[in-house]
Amino acid sequence: xxxxxxxxxxxxxxxxxxxxxxxxxxxxxxxxxxxxxxxxxxxxxxxxxxxxxxxxxxxxxxxxxxxxxxxxxxxxxxxxxxxxxxxxxxxxxxxxxxxxxxxxxxxxxx
Amino acid sequence: xxxxxxxxxxxxxxxxxxxxxxxxxxxxxxxxxxxxxxxxxxxxxxxxxxxxxxxxxxxxxxxxxxxxxxxxxxxxxxxxxxxxxxxxxxxxxxxxxxxxxxxxxxxxxxxxx
Numbered sequence: 001x002x003x004x005x006x007x008x009x010x011x012x013x014x015x016x017x018x019x020x021x022x023x024x025x026x027x028x029x030x031x032x033x034x035x036x037x038x039x040x041x042x043x044x045x046x047x048x049x050x051x052x053x054x055x056x057x058x059x060x061x062x063x064x065x066x067x068x069x070x071x072x073x074x075x076x077x078x079x080x081x082x083x084x085x086x087x088x089x090x091x092x093x094x095x096x097x098x099x100x101x102x103x104x105x106x107x108x109x110x
Numbered sequence: 111x112x113x114x115x116x117x118x119x120x121x122x123x124x125x126x127x128x129x130x131x132x133x134x135x136x137x138x139x140x141x142x143x144x145x146x147x148x149x150x151x152x153x154x155x156x157x158x159x160x161x162x163x164x165x166x167x168x169x170x171x172x173x174x175x176x177x178x179x180x181x182x183x184x185x186x187x188x189x190x191x192x193x194x195x196x197x198x199x200x201x202x203x204x205x206x207x208x209x210x211x212x213x214x215x216x217x218x219x220x221x222x223x
Contacts, residue, residue, distance in 0.1 A: 031209070042114075042196060042213030058210065059111075088151060094209050098143055101153040 002027045006091050006102035012110050013078070013085065021076045021105045023091035029100070032074040036060060037088040037104075046089075049074055078107060085109055112137045112201050116214035123187055124222055131182040131217045133197030141200030141209055142173050144182050147216070148193045156182070156195075187221045194218050 004025045013019045025032065031050050035043040045058030049068040063082025068074055078085045086109050091102040113136040123129055133142070144156040157164050157171040159180065164171055168188075173180040184191055198211040 033210075035213075040215075042215050043198075043211075044213070045210055048210060090151075090153065092153075098155040098158040099145075099153075099209070099211070100155065101145075104151045106151075 004091055004093060004100055004102035006089075006105050008105060009103070011105055011107045013107060015109055016080045018077055018079050019107065021078070021089055021091075021107070023074045023076065023102060024072055025074075025091075025093045025100075025102075026072060027093055027100060028071070029093035029095060030071070031094045032068070033092045033094070033099075034058075034064070034066065034074070034076045035090045035092065037090060043090060046076065112139070112199060112212050114197060114199055114212055114214035116195075116197055116217050118217060119215065120218045120220075122220045122222065125187060125189060127187050127221075129184045129187060129219065131184075131195050131197075131219075133180040133182070133214055135178050135180075135197075135199050137178075137201070139175070139178075139199040139201065141211075142175075142180050143198050143200075143211065144171055144180070145196045145198065146191075146193050147196060153196070184219075187219075189221045189223055192219055192221045 007022045033048040034046040047066045049055035065077045089105045092099045115134045117132045146154045159171045159173045161175045168185045170183045194216040196216045198213045200209045
C-alpha cells in the first residue's frame with residue numbers, strides 16, 4: 001500500500017542532543033513537508049521540499065534542519081538549538097489535490 | 111500573514127446529531143482543505159475544496175471564497191467521528207507545486223453514544 005512512514009513513533013531526547021526523525025514515502029510525490037503540532041494547537045510548517053536536493057524554510061525553521069537526497073526520503077533533525085522541541089511532528093507529501101500525512105512522531109525532551 | 115479561525119472550538123453531541131463547523135480566513139486563498147485528526151494523531155484529508163460544494167457520504171463541505179469562509183457538515187454523527195477537525199488554507203501566490211498550508215486551531219468534536 002502506498003503511504004508515508006514516520007519513525008520512530010515515540011522519541012525521547014536529552015537536552016543538548018540532536019535527534020533525527022525519519023520520513024519515507026512511496027507515493028512518488030514530489031513535494032514533502034514537516035509540520036509541528038503542540039497540544040491543543042494547529043500545525044505549523046517547519047520545512048518543505050519541492051524536489052530532490054532543494055528545500056525551503058517554513059514559519060518555524062529555527063533549530064531544525066532537513067535534507068532531501070532522495071525523492072522518497074525527507075528526514076528532519078531537531079538540533080540542540082531548538083529550545084522547546086517537545087511536540088508532535090508530522091510529515092506529509094502532496095499532489096495538487098491534497099495532502100497525505102504520516103502517523104507522526106512524538107518527541108519528548110527528558 | 112493569513113489568519114485562519116475555526117468555530118466552535120469544542121462541540122459535544124449525541125450520536126445521530128448533525129453538526130456544522132466553520133472556518134473563516136483573512137485573505138484570498140487558492141486552496142482550502144479539511145482534515146480529521148483521530149485520537150491517535152493521524153490526520154486524514156477529508157476535502158480539497160477551494161470553492162463550491164462537495165459531498166462524501168455523511169460529510170459535505172462548502173467554500174464561499176468571495177466571502178472567505180468554509181463550512182463542514184457532518185450528518186447522523188457516529189462515535190467514530192470524534193476527534194479534531196482542522197481547516198487549512200494555501201496562501202495565494204505560493205510557489206508552484208508547493209502547498210504551504212496555514213492551519214486553524216481546530217474544532218474538537220466529541221460524539222457521545
